[in-house]
Amino acid sequence: MSSLTSYLLLSSLLFSIGLAGALTRRSAILVLIGIELMLNAANLNFIAFWRYGPDPAALTGTMFAIFSISVAAAEAAVGLGIILAVYRHSKTTDLDQMNSMKG
Amino acid sequence: MTIPFLILAALTIAGIAAAMYLRNLVHCILALTLGFAGLAALYLQLDAQFVGFTQILVYVGAVAILAVFAIMMTRSAGPMAQPVFSSSWIKGGCVAGAVFAVLAWAIDRSATSLEMLPPQPEVAVRQIGDALMRRFVLPLEIMGLLLTAALIGAVLIAMQEKPEMQ
Known part of the structure; x- marks a missing residue:
């Protein structure tokens, strides 16, 4: 098994753990963190392909990872703001209890 | 490895x-x-x-x-006090397991052409700054705009709503 394969396997495992967390946890905060983990798995893929690719000096993988981290940071800020607003409205962060759209 | x-x-x-x-x-x-x-x-x-x-x-x-x-x-x-996993955790776990199985299968079947580690690239922070300011300057500006808009939006969403003046 080559090194690139092991990095890709690690990142797919990270993605699956993040997906499992986002799909199964009840707390809205942890669901958001699961989405962050999936974005991180994508970043690991960018860096691994950049390092093992034919032209590492072109820096495209690094740039893509940096922009992806910035987008993930913006997403985390907006997501946690939405969680705070929903909590103020319905007094819970339990997703099983957030089952009405206009209540 | x-x-x-x-x-x-x-x-x-x-x-x-x-x-x-x-x-x-x-x-x-x-x-x-x-x-x-x-x-x-x-x-x-x-x-x-x-x-x-x-x-x-x-x-x-x-x-x-x-x-x-x-x-x-x-x-x-x-x-x-309540269980930490939602009521549909079996379905979610199955979906995540299936996604991992498909990804691992695809990775195992491919990626044979990129086995050699290329020589270590000489990447200095200076080069990254140079690339950000020349080749990637438009994405950088768009990213700055996106971050500004997202943070202002987050503050607006999370801000305490004042009761309306009648």
Whole structure:
């Protein structure tokens, strides 16, 4: 098994753990963190392909990872703001209890 | 595969799996910080120093603190009485397992042409800054605009609504 394969396997495992967390946890905060983990798995893929690719000096993988981290940071800020607003409205962060759209 | 890679991968997986499994949300965030630090070390091992330190600054620093603030303001710290997994956790777990199986199968069947590690690239922070200011200057500006708009939007969403003056 080559090194690139092991990095890709690690990142797919990270993605699956993040997906499992986002799909199964009840707390809205942890669901958001699961989405962050999936974005991180994508970043690991960018860096691994950049390092093992034919032209590492072109820096495209690094740039893509940096922009992806910035987008993930913006997403985390907006997501946690939405969680705070929903909590103020319905007094819970339990997703099983957030089952009405206009209540 | 080398020994440092195996150690870092085990650390990252352990931290992230614990973050998704533990009952207490504060413990989840602590385990998550460990996982993010392990990912940063993996980036450093892949000769992406700038991305590794950005990961530490943004994730270990900002995102973890943001999540701790969200836990504090929604008063969801401490062990929960109800079960931590939602009512449809079997379906969610099956979907995640199936996704991992398909990805692992696809990775196992491909990626045979890129086995050699190319020589270590000479990437200085100066070159990254140069690329950001020349070739990638338009994406950089758009990213700045996006971050500004997203942070103003987050503040507006999370702001306490005042009762309307009648």
